[in-house]
Structure formats: structure tokens, C-alpha cells
Amino acid sequence: MNQEEQTTQQRILQAAKEEFLRLGFQGASLRSIVKAAGVTTGALYGYYSDKNALFDALVREAAETLYEIYLRAHEEFEALPPERQVSEMVQSAQAGVWACFEYIYEHFDIFKLLICHAEGTSYEHYLHRLAEIEVKSSYSFFGCMEETGHTVPFISKDLNHMLASAYLSGFFEIVAHDMPKKEAREYVRQLTDFFSAGWKNLLGLR
Numbered sequence: 187m188n189q190e191e192q193t194t195q196q197r198i199l200q201a202a203k204e205e206f207l208r209l210g211f212q213g214a215s216l217r218s219i220v221k222a223a224g225v226t227t228g229a230l231y232g233y234y235s236d237k238n239a240l241f242d243a244l245v246r247e248a249a250e251t252l253y254e255i256y257l258r259a260h261e262e263f264e265a266l267p268p269e270r271q272v273s274e275m276v277q278s279a280q281a282g283v284w285a286c287f288e289y290i291y292e293h294f295d296i297f298k299l300l301i302c303h304a305e306g307t308s309y310e311h312y313l314h315r316l317a318e319i320e321v322k323s324s325y326s327f328f329g330c331m332e333e334t335g336h337t338v339p340f341i342s343k344d345l346n347h348m349l350a351s352a353y354l355s356g357f358f359e360i361v362a363h364d365m366p367k368k369e370a371r372e373y374v375r376q377l378t379d380f381f382s383a384g385w386k387n388l389l390g391l392r
Contacts, residue, residue, distance in 0.1 A: 194223075194225060194229060194233075195233050197223040197224060197225065198219065198220075198223045198225060198229075198230055198233060198234070198240070199240075199243065199244060200223070201219045201220075201222035201223035202214070202219045202223075202240045202241070202244060203244055203295060203299070204222065205218055205219050205222065206241060206244070206299055206303050207295065207298060207299065207303060210302075210303040210305065211237070211241055211303055211304060211305060211306045211307050212305060212306045214237065216230065216237055216240075219240070238307060238308070241299070241304070241307050241309075242307070242308070242309075244296065244299060245296050245299050245300050245304070245309060248289075248293045248296040248297065248300070249296075249300055249309060249312060251289065252286060252289055252290065252297075253315060253316065253319075255282070255285050255286055255289055256282060256286055256316055256319055257319050258282075259281065259282025259285060259286075260282065260319055260320070260322075260323040262278075263278045263279070263282070263323070264323060264326050264327075266278070268330035268331075268333045268334050269334055271327060271330045272330060272331060272334050272336065272391070275327070275382070275385075275386070275391070276382045276386070279378070279382065280378055280382075283357075283374065283378055286357075287360075287370070287371070287374055290360070290361065291367050291370075294361065297358075297361045298361055298364075300312055301313075301358045301361045301362060302361070302362055313351065313354050313355065313358065314351070316350075316354050317347055317350040317351045317354055318347075320350035320353070320354070321343065321346050321347050321350050324341075324346050324350070325346075328341075331389065331391075336389075336390070336391070337390065338389065339388065339389065339390065341388065349381070349384075349385075352381075353377070353378075353381045356377050357374060357377060359373075360373060360374065
């Protein structure tokens with residue numbers, strides 16, 4: 187791809203991002219994107235087959251990178267000896283939270299698209315994908331508790347998923363409400379402390 191083609195593609199992506207942020211995926215118009223980018227409809231279709239492909243081009247890399255950061259944090263925690271998992275549950279969980287937090291603020295507009303404007307796209311249930319990581323990791327942690335002599339109370343998959351979804355929904359309020367980073371950091375700290383204490387109480391850990 188030559189320099190002129192790269193510039194054209196960048197103009198299309200910038201116009202699309204602004205249109206999606208303003209109107210959401212469903213309300214966005216390819217005609218408006220083409221006009222704002224200063225290109226023809228044919229030029230746009232030379233790069234992107236439809237509106238879905240355009241949205242995907244904007245968000246895919248950031249969405250998958252955050253997913254991998256979140257997954258890796260859980261996998262690293264699960265690789266710890268059972269005794270350390272039980273004793274370091276809160277500290278280890280927070281390390282992954284802050285890695286995600288920093289990445290989100292480095293790509294804030296993209297996560298605004300993902301969290302607030304993705305209805306009608308394949309990313310509509312992005313938070314559900316993240317919640318599934320949390321649910322799976324929780325059951326692994328329950329096994330560590332049993333292995334170290336703790337009694338694990340019955341926690342249904344539905345409740346487990348509700349709690350994971352509730353935390354993630356709360357976490358991403360920083361994006362939905364355009365929180366300044368400093369304010370968001372304190373919000374996330376308090377939110378994480380609240381859920382960590384709730385889990386410890388639910389599991390009988392002190």
C-alpha cells in the first residue's frame with residue numbers, strides 16, 4: 187500500500203470513528219462517512235466491504251489486546267501455587283485490573299466505541315467474553331481453596347456470572363462517563379475493594 191492509499195484509509199477510519207462515536211454503529215451512515223472523509227463510495231468499498239468491516243477495523247486490535255491482557259492476568263494467577271492463590275487473591279487480582287486500566291486509557295476512544303456504540307456489531311457482547319474468563323477463573327480458584335483445606339460454599343454459575351458481569355459493567359463506567367484518569371483510578375480502586383471484600387465474605391476468607 188502506497189502513501190496515498192494509507193492516507194486515504196486513515197481519513198476513512200477517522201471519519202468513521204467520529205461518526206460511530208456521534209451516532210453509534212446503527213445510526214452511522216456510510217454516506218456521511220464518505221462525505222466527511224472526502225472520498226468516493228467506491229474508494230471506501232475498496233478498503234471495507236460494509237459498515238461492520240469498518241467498525242471491526244477500528245476496534246479489533248484494541249479489543250483483542252485487552253482480552254489477552256485480562257486472560258493473561260488470570261492465567262498467571264492460576265499458575266501460582268494454591269496456597270499463594272488463596273493468600274494473595276486480592277493483590278493478584280488488582281495487578282490485572284491496573285494493567286487493563288492503563289491500556290484502556292491509552293485507547294480511550296476505541297473503548298468508547300466498544301462499550302457504548304457497538305450495538306448491532308459482533309462486539310455487542312464484548313463484556314460477556316470478559317466475564318467468561320472471570321467465571322472460569324473463579325472455579326479454578328474454588329479448587330485451590332478445597333486443595334488447601336477450605337470449605338467452599340455452593341455458588342451457582344448464574345450467580346458467578348452475575349457477579350463477574352456486575353464488576354465489569356461497573357469498571358467500564360469509567361468509559362461510559364468519560365471519567366478523567368485520576369478520578370477513574372480512585373473509582374476503580376474503591377469498586378475493586380468492594381467486590382474483593384464481597385468475594386472474601388462470600389467464600390469465608392478472612
